Amino acid sequence: VRAAALLPNFVYRSKLPDIPITNQIPLHTYCFENISKFPEKTCLITGSDGRIYTYHETHLICQKTAVGLSKLGIKKGDVIMLLLQNCPEFVFSFLGASMLGVVSTTANPFYTQAEIFKQINSSGTKLIITQSQYVEKLQADSADQNAPKMGEDFIVVTVDDPPENCLHFSAISDADEKEIPSVSIQPENDVLLPYSSGTTGPPKGVVLTHKSLISSIAQQVDGENPNLYLKSNDIVLCALPLFHIYAIHIVLLCSLRAGAGVLLMPKFNKTILMELIQRYKVSVAPVVPPLARALAKNPLDGSFDLSSIRAVLSGAAPLEKELEDAFKSRFPRAIFGQAYGMTEAGPVLAMSLVFAKQPFPSKPGSCGTVVRNAELKVIDIETGLTLGYNQSGEICVRGPQIMKGYLNNADATASTIDAEGWLHTGDIGYVDEDEEVFVIDRIKELIKFKVFQVPPAELEAALLSHPLIADAAVVSQKDDVDGEIPVAFVVQANDSELTEAAVKEYVAKQVVFYKRLHKVFFVSSIPRSPAGKILRKDLRAKLDSLPVS
């Protein structure tokens, strides 16, 4: 072990040298910068119906969409919401919006009406691009006079047959690209607004700028020895949802920059997944641990030829060693590694160097090394002092890729990004002598069900809105299939006789399926600190001591 004195700050850098990053141009210009080299190459493939768009076509439709959006009055600084399963229109809308200086906020189409409206209100959405099956949820409850109204406060565009008062996507994508308005876009202008609960509280808008996203893409795929070496003949699997930062960043934007093809899968289905991998010869598969499990342990494996897969990247949740081993033995010729990301970090903090053009070896369980052109440190959670090799503490990151801040929330921003520009992740981990990052725990409240965020504060607010609930706390429980699941501790109001089923149902009506409570424990009080903070550690310890049911 190297002595701490030799490295006074213990600020970790990538083993790859820093590179010049062209982050003074708009995001779409950067992503499409190289297309003159591969205009006729496949850019997007729609897995559901086999539609294929070349790079030239994709770029053109993005420009047309920009014109169409501007004709509807959408202008620089406005926010549009992409409420879509994976489809080409997601890409056309996002990059078309970027061309106008318009910001895209992404939301899960399975969200309930209440969840969608919270995001519409918080982001100030002016236009929503969605599928007809979700339009009903956009019709605000007529009892709520203050809710924004479809058609009056926001326009709805559907990518399939439009219901009443909605436009079809062709109404924007058929415009004449030559009419594209000239818009001055600055590097610090916002372009993407995903929502994340961060280290505490409800979901908040994470402001990512043209500069931050370009920096993050460049950290992966630019330079003579890219950290994530994507080739223009790669087909990258997009089975993860594009509304989550992992897929939009690594799968879509990094692929566009590198000229790789992206296979869009709207819904996950094991058999269809295998069939598509075989048909389109998928070569790179970004996955989350449950998807890795589906690929590694599927009994149908033998019926399909999956030999085209050359690289598999796992991220967004901890990956247990058994699964990593099972995966490696199932795909012995593929390179396998992890990345560690967080929406606010822009998103990637660490990426395995096994994916570099000139790779480095990596240990099992490692999440890679810090991305280039950035710094990472681990701090003691009590003292804030920087720790050395193999000492666990909170992981912090600094660099041009991190978020500008939370939308309209200076307090939450200040408690996440400190005065020196370090973003505090709320994750516990360490860095070993080979500078590899290991994430081992989380001190933040966040629960992760597969790739999805489940903010306890949101569920606690839902529980507390029940007239018979006096106090409540939600914590995570480990689960073999889904990673983590939310469970609640509930204090009933005097003399009430709530049942577990009634509490579960009450919450289920308000939230998307993966935020549903799996168990409810009735208790006499919730342990809190003198300042009123829920002592989640105590509740998790209580959970561990309960008999397994």
Ligand code: 4UV
């Ligand atoms: O905010 P979020 O939902 O963001 C993400 C983003 C993940 C990635 C992963 C690979 C990429 O290449 C990429 O572009 C984006 O998950 O959740 C952030 C939290 O998820 C946990 C950790 O607690 C983060 O703060 N997490 C993410 N990656 C890992 C992880 C990992 N490899 N191992 C353990 N926990």
